[in-house]
Amino acid sequence: MKRLDEILSYNKQFVKDKRYEKYRSTSNPNKKLVILSCMDTRLTELLPKAMNIKNGDAKIVKNAGATIMHPFGSIIRSIIVAIYEFNAEDVIVVGHHGCGMSNLDTNSIMNKIVNRGVTEETIATLYNSGIDVAKWLHGFESVEESIKESVKVIKNHPLIPKDVNIHGLIIDPYTGSLEVVVNGYEP
Numbered sequence: 186m187k188r189l190d191e192i193l194s195y196n197k198q199f200v201k202d203k204r205y206e207k208y209r210s211t212s213n214p215n216k217k218l219v220i221l222s223c224m225d226t227r228l229t230e231l232l233p234k235a236m237n238i239k240n241g242d243a244k245i246v247k248n249a250g251a252t253i254m255h256p257f258g259s260i261i262r263s264i265i266v267a268i269y270e271f272n273a274e275d276v277i278v279v280g281h282h283g284c285g286m287s288n289l290d291t292n293s294i295m296n297k298i299v300n301r302g303v304t305e306e307t308i309a310t311l312y313n314s315g316i317d318v319a320k321w322l323h324g325f326e327s328v329e330e331s332i333k334e335s336v337k338v339i340k341n342h343p344l345i346p347k348d349v350n351i352h353g354l355i356i357d358p359y360t361g362s363l364e365v366v367v368n369g370y371e372p
Contacts, residue, residue, distance in 0.1 A: 210241025217274040218243040219267035223251040223281055227358040235361030250286030250324055251278055252331055253338040265344050277352045280332045286324030294322050329366055336367045
């Protein structure tokens, strides 16, 4: 059975058994919170449990490395919508130890891109159009510094109100232990 078929088969039974009922909630986050987290698979269930977040408590945005790549990209857009449309009062950026974006080998990724069929010509065309794919894919050297930078971008964004608290945390992907990097309640 193919993966999509497996998912759809499971979903049919999930709906039939009404297992969705325990997840019912409104679209407004109960804890008035938006979380930017890494997409690491170890955090899928661990992060919400470690933060005491249940379905309906928070808006959760995920990407590679919990990083803000562009001040007017989709991550900031999601945070702004969460603040103005869903009344989020706190934003928490959560990175983690052992992140795959830390010291990412962009040469290796570029080789994999080419090996999967993207031509050097395509990469050159992008580069000549102002898109340096290797630079765009580059991660960061320090999880702590990356979190501080993302917090700074959010906090200093011209569309983020000053009464929203912006925090930065690091989670241990094995124990769920949280470490404060930036406490948004402090000046």
